[in-house]
Amino acid sequence: MYSVKEAFYTLQGEGGQAGRASVFCRFTGCNLWSGREKDRASSICRFCDTDFIGTDGQNGGRFRTASDLADHIAALWPQSDDHARPYVVFTGGEPLLQLDSALIEVIHERGFEIAVETNGTLPAPEGIDWLCVSPKGRAELKQLSGNELKLVYPQADALPERFRALEFDHFFLQPMDLAPRGETGNTMADTVAYCMTNPQWRLSLQTHKIAGID
Ligand SMILES: C[S@@+](CC[C@H](N)C(=O)[O-])C[C@H]1O[C@@H](n2cnc3c(N)ncnc32)[C@H](O)[C@@H]1O
Ligand SMILES: Nc1nc2[nH]cc(C(=O)O)c2c(=O)[nH]1
Ligand code: SF4
Ligand SMILES: [Mg+2]
Numbered sequence: 001m002y003s004v005k006e007a008f009y010t011l012q013g014e015g016g017q018a019g020r021a022s023v024f025c026r027f028t029g030c031n032l033w034s035g036r037e038k039d040r041a042s043s044i045c046r047f048c049d050t051d052f053i054g055t056d057g058q059n060g061g062r063f064r065t066a067s068d069l070a071d072h073i074a075a076l077w078p079q080s081d082d083h084a085r086p087y088v089v090f091t092g093g094e095p096l097l098q099l100d101s102a103l104i105e106v107i108h109e110r111g112f113e114i115a116v117e118t119n120g121t122l123p124a125p126e127g128i129d130w131l132c133v134s135p136k137g138r139a140e141l142k143q144l145s146g147n148e149l150k151l152v153y154p155q156a157d158a159l160p161e162r163f164r165a166l167e168f169d170h171f172f173l174q175p176m177d178l179a180p181r182g183e184t185g186n187t188m189a190d191t192v193a194y195c196m197t198n199p200q201w202r203l204s205l206q207t208h209k210i211a212g213i214d
Contacts, residue, residue, distance in 0.1 A: 002069050002098050003028035006057025009076045012089060013208030015132055016148050016170045017115065020087060023076045024214070025069075027092040027099070028055055032119055032139055035093075045119065045136045047152065049177050052093035070106040077112075086110070091117040101125050118143065134174075135163060150204055152176050153191045164200055172204035 005026045012022045029035070032045035035053040040046055055061050059076065063069035077086045088107060090099050096118050104127040107114055115130035120143040124131055131146035137157030145167035151160055153173040160173065173195055175187040195201045208214065 002063045002066070002103070003055055004063065004069070004072075005052050005055060005060050005093065007059040007073060007076060008214050009078065010208065010214045011211070012087075012115070013206050013211075013213075014174060015150050015172055015204050017087075017130060018204070018207050021084060022115070023073050023086070023088045023112075025073055025088055025090050025095075026050075026052060026057070026060075027090065027095045027097065028052055028060075029097060030092055030094040030119075031097060031121060032094070032136055044138045047155075047176050047178070050093070066100075066102040066106045069103060070110055073107065074110045074112070086112045087115065088112045089115040089117060094119055094122070096122040096124060099125065101127065104128065120144075133168070148172060150174055153194065154187065160194065160198065160201060164198075171201050173201045174204040174206065177206060177209070 005028045007025045009023050012018055012020045030052055033043040033048055063072060073088050095116055099116065104114060104125060113129040116128050117132050119139060120133040120135050120141045121139050122142060124143050132148045132150050133143050133146045134150045134152060135141050135158055137155040148170040149163055149166060149168040150172040151158065151163060153175060173191050175191040178185060178187060191203060195203050
């Protein structure tokens with residue numbers, strides 16, 4: 001059984017694949033926060049910008065088998081005669097609590113490339129085509145390799161220096177979006193300054209928020 005909060009067709013907003021047409025599949029639940037505001041201040045991950053509770057979002061639901069969920073995802077890719085490879089981004093919540101090899105296999109059978117956005121606290125299964133790991137300061141990092149490491153910045157307990165020697169092809173810093181919680185600070189300027197001083201790191205903006213899309 002797979003629990004999905006929401007699924008939708010959009011453009012990947014972040015990281016090295018930003019701008020690419022994608023089906024997003026947002027799994028329910030996370031191992032670093034309950035998702036309830038009353039638990040935020042005492043959780044391991046405290047800055048999350050996402051609602052991942054329940055299965056009540058657009059195209060959300062419970063899917064009994066991997067092939068039921070694969071059909072659901074494939075139906076969200078547009079009919080088109082261009083040459084783009086269909087692309088799905090599994091996120092959450094924490095997708096590695098639910099994404100398994102059975103689902104990877106049937107999604108590949110339907111012709112999709114598979115991307116994953118993970119907090120890196122669980123080892124990734126084989127077969128993911130684009131793995132994005134986004135470490136969280138208070139959580140032990142278990143997944144030490146991948147395509148991109150995308151660190152939300154700044155996190156006092158997760159300095160970029162801790163991650164720069166890991167086995168990733170791309171290193172991104174993404175300014176922490178504090179807006180929903182009315183906090184102050186200029187995470188954008190701080191992130192730009194860090195990338196200019198430390199050119200191993202590139203700036204990742206949440207371009208979907210700029211574009212006003214999901
Ligand atoms: C909502 S998370 C879901 C996937 C997974 N649990 C993770 O943390 O990577 C998706 C991406 O959004 C980032 N993110 C979450 N809250 C953010 C915020 N307030 N500002 C900027 N990026 C944020 C995460 O670090 C992660 O890269
Ligand atoms: N457009 C868009 N791009 C994204 N990249 C990562 C996202 C996420 O929540 O995992 C996200 C998202 O929620 N929307
Ligand atoms: S690990 Fe990811 S989904 Fe979980 S609370 Fe943090 S940012 Fe949100
Ligand atoms: Mg998001």
